[in-house]
Amino acid sequence: MRRTITAAAALLMAAGTGAGAARAQDDAIPIRFAAGSTSDTVSGSLPRGGDQEYVFGAAGGQTAEIDFTSDAATAHWTLVGPGGAPLHSGMTEQQDDVVVELPRTGSYRLDVQTSDPADYTLELTLPVEIRFARGGTSATVSGHLASGQTHDYTFDAGAGQEATVDFTRSTGTARWVLAGPQGQPLHTGMTEQQEHVSVPLPETGTYRLAVETMDAGDYSLRLAIPPA
Template identity: 30%
Template sequence: MLKLATGCLLLCAATFGAADYAHAQARAERVQFAKGASAKTISDSLKGDQSVDHVVGARGGQQLTVALDSSNTSTYFNVLPPGSETALFVGSTSGNQFTGTLPASGDYRVRVYLMRNVARRNESTDYKLRIGVTGGAATATTIQPSAKGKPISAGNRPAYCRGEAAGQYGTRPAYIKTLAPMKAASGAIIIDGTVDKGSEGIKKFRCRFDAQGLFIDVMALTPDGE
């Protein structure tokens, strides 16, 4: 069953670190849609430290959707922008389904991989990856993710952020530190922070609120493998 999460890109977002695995160079496969089609389902497999880049060309402003189903629950994908190894979406922290509006034109890579712990055991996975690209040219410079709940007052947002991050990382708010809230160009409010995961190290994250103070999500800035 697909593990669901929705990822949306913000131009104001800080860049992610390296992918959550220590793998050999990815094998690249160009995604070609059939005439008149805007989506394709790909069946493939990998083993151990192998990874596969499914390369899809798209224009800025188009919407990219990706869904992954696999035989090994430690199979994930990241979305990498044109010419960069800095992931826009990290599956190991955000799930195995992504929907986002692309900020620029070029070749995007959907990188499928096994998490480091199972890769070291040389496990394998068979997977199906559905990739779709829809929409026209960009008409706006920012993307507004879906918010939820009730507006959080300005003074309570840092504490609310720590509580949400604690739930996501499976720890107590006492092990989480946050910086002062910042206002993005879109009007959204962002709060960056860190969580002390003990032997796993310090993880960076970002809490996002919309312009009305509605909580959006906790966005991991440090992948699980670092």
């Protein structure tokens, strides 16, 4: 289950980390997504007491989904926003699967640190928000997926609404999955019906929709959410 960290809560949890935010970023590694991609994975090895900085750009209102694994229990990551605002600290218990709200447009600094020698892998995902035109109740997204690639989307909805998805693809292995605000699966890639599906939305919040494939191909997905 993904846990959402708000900027306000992170400020309380990460108080005192401002000094780290002021460190020079000359040795930071940029995280750049491939064309059309919404995620990227970085990995490395750190010596005892080592750290590695990464930077990425994002827009205010986006969410960053961070999945972190390491063979050392002391390895952790921190996230600092534009202007040095702490968003996630190494003291935060949740490290492996976290969603962080990004408050401002600009450059974000992500720092992997450890007390013991560590190998680590970190996947950063910045989903694209699906927005309806003013007064509209539907929107269409489309794209090209390379083999094994995933495109991630989010949308907001209220409890009791229903999402209808119309999905077309050029390859039979393309699938879409839908998860609720708490990470609960609402539609999986194992579901046989993919072309036209209506899914009841159980609570108010941000939903995640991902399109994935084993084989390269094009897709088009129409999302409709009538008023409750």
